[in-house]
Amino acid sequence: MIADLKFCKIGFFDDYVICNVNEGVTLCTKKNKEITVFLLNHFQNKPFVYITERIHSYSVDPSIYSHSSKVETLKGFAVVAFNYFAASSADYEKNFLEKPFEIFNETIAAEHWAKNLLKTV
Structure with a gap:
């Protein structure tokens, strides 16, 4: 399943998501x-990992991570970075972020990490 929000696309898998934020977006608290609401509605009380593929150039307000740290069912966060920046x-x-957070240069590596992380929770 793929959800198309106005500012990103989210691909849903059994226990993780892969998000692609659109070019030029500022990922703010709102x-x-x-x-987060979308993910919690989908996964209910099931643990999951959030993977973001940084394909496009966009900004992230680091204050969003204090909110994300409080999401109990979020067990980890992975960034697939395709360039140095x-x-x-x-x-x-x-x-x-007060949860496991890893950076990868390939999506498949992030997916393996997510699956292994969820085996330990």
Whole structure:
């Protein structure tokens, strides 16, 4: 299943999602809450991992991670960075999330990490 929000697309899998935020978006608290509500409605009380593919250039307000840290069923966060700038930004952002946060350069590696992480919770 793929959900098309106005500012991103979210692909749903059994226990993780892959999100692609649109070019030029600023991912702020309001948009983060919209994603979170959508994910919680889908997964209900089931643990899940959030994977974002940084295909496009967009901004992230690091304050969104304090809210995301409180989502009990969110067990981890992965960024698939396809360039140095995306990886560098993600490395800075990981300081704000109080959950496992990893950076990858391939989606398949992030998916494997998500599945292994969920085996331990």
